[in-house]
Amino acid sequence: MxxxxxxxxxxxxxxxxxxxxxxxxxxxxxxxxxxxxxxxxxxxxxxxxxxxxxxxxxxxxxxxxxxxxxxxxxxxxxxxxxxxxxxxxxxxxxxxxxxxxxxxxxxxxxxxxxxxxxxxxxxxYPPLSKSEEEKKILGVLDDMDKNQRRGMMNVPIADGRLLRLHTESVGAKHVVEIGTSNGYSGIWFCLALRKTGGKLTTYEIDARRASLARENFKRAGVDKLVTLVEGDAHKEVTKLKEAVDVVFIDADKEGYTDYLKKLLPLVREGGLIIAHNISMRGGRSGIADYVKAVTTNPDLETVFYGQGGGVSVTLKKR
Ligand SMILES: C[S@@+](CC[C@H](N)C(=O)[O-])C[C@H]1O[C@@H](n2cnc3c(N)ncnc32)[C@H](O)[C@@H]1O
Incomplete structure (x- = not known):
């Protein structure tokens, strides 16, 4: 009832x-x-x-x-x-x-x-391309925005820009993304990574979306920067050993705290953990626990952006 x-x-x-x-x-x-x-x-x-x-x-x-x-x-x-x-x-x-x-x-x-x-x-104030390379990547993102969003659950443009900006400003060498979908947010990361000399490791459990992501990375010309791991990220991330500069969590909401627990030790001091679909008050199941985890740990400083899909950005303090 x-x-x-x-x-x-x-x-x-x-x-x-x-x-x-x-x-x-x-x-x-x-x-x-x-x-x-x-x-x-x-x-x-x-x-x-x-x-x-x-x-x-x-x-x-x-x-x-x-x-x-x-x-x-x-x-x-x-x-x-x-x-x-x-x-x-x-x-x-x-x-x-x-x-x-x-x-x-x-x-x-x-x-x-x-x-x-x-x-x-x-x-x-839309993103402007500084070079032909950037123009090509923005063109692919625009095409994905117009033609591929259905069923892909991609971040809104404003959040994609925020991901790129944070990644480029911390000079990230290694970004880990949970929830690749068709590669939309991943390509925003790559806009930064091609300049910072970094790379993206991204996880996707759905084979169809993973395959679409591979195509999109290729046509944006960023495939060499990306390692796409197909499978359950809860299991797969435990195999990661390298340091991480930026983590982006955008998959099963109930799993956010588990991803945080598994990846935080790999994040370097001064690195960021960004999470999507976050509201300060928690809301959906799993999100409240995540918000609690990133706001009660004195090693972390978290801010919330209410634009787009709702984003939290957490700094692992030096
Ligand atoms: C919100 S979408 C990601 C959108 C993407 N970040 C973007 O903006 O383009 C979430 C994705 O996480 C994937 N996913 C859900 N649970 C997962 C898991 N345990 N391991 C890996 N991927 C998972 C889903 O298949 C889905 O494609």
Whole structure:
């Protein structure tokens, strides 16, 4: 009974979201007409309100099925995907002013973006390529963002940029990532690693995603920087012996504290442990224990970023 009420609330919130998006779309179209631009050019894009409405029925069917099978992981994935689609739609909304665009990232003429929880940086201040190599990698990331997100549970762009920035600023030589998926966040790491002379060891349990990741690493030209370990990371990470500069945890939420316990001894002092889908108050199962672990250990200093998917960054003090 309680589960049914919960599902009813989730569905209600999502329907309300679609209504709000539709109102926003109309307001945006009016603003675009005033500017004499095609402000609603993004409608046909995956994540546009039309697409959202059209796919909503199927999405609800799938969600109901997952609920009936008590498949919590699937339900979590679907809700995360819907959140990301909504963010992508909002990024594509356009608005007065028209933000700057990077080569290979987004389209010219789109306005400033609103990302989840008030973040506007990806749209107004998009990543710019300093070289042809960076342009190529950003182009692959852009393509993955537009065409491969479905079912991949990738970090939002804002979080990818944050991963790159931290990795490059600590001069990381070795990044360990738990949860490769199709390689999206891994490629953000590689943007930094090709400059720091470092490498990425990344773990993925799902063979299909691992194979897609290999393809993506190759077409981004970063495959030589990456070792992809296929298998259960809980088991596989215990084979690691090398020092690590940055750990990124983005897999099974219940496993976060286990990954922390196994990898913290390998992290060098001054190194970082970054975790995804984190809220300061815990929220999903496993996350509360992780937050407790990184905020009660005097050897660690942790900050939380509320943008994107929610990220914690923990410093292993010197
Ligand atoms: C949220 S996705 C990772 C997204 C990725 N970091 C990105 O942003 O592109 C989580 C991934 O972790 C993988 N995973 C879950 N449990 C795992 C485990 N025990 N060992 C290795 N990978 C696991 C899932 O198959 C899934 O592809």
């Amino acid at each position: 309680l589960k049914k009420i919960l599902l009813g609330i989730i569905v209600g919130v999502l329907l309300a979201g679609v209504v709000i998006l539709t109102i926003q779309e109309q307001a945006n179209a009016a603003a675009a007409r005033e500017r004499g631009t095609a402000g609603s050019r993004d409608q046909g894009r995956q994540g546009g309100p039309g697409a959202m409405r059209a796919g909503l029925g199927t999405w609800l069917d799938e969600l109901t099925k997952a609920y009936e099978q008590n498949d919590r992981e699937k339900m979590g994935q679907m809700l995360e995907e819907m959140k990301q689609r909504r963010q992508r739609f909002q990024r594509g909304m356009g608005g007065p002013g028209g933000g700057r665009r990077p080569e290979g990232m987004g389209r010219p003429g789109q306005g400033p973006l609103m990302m989840g929880r008030g973040d506007t940086s990806a749209a107004e």
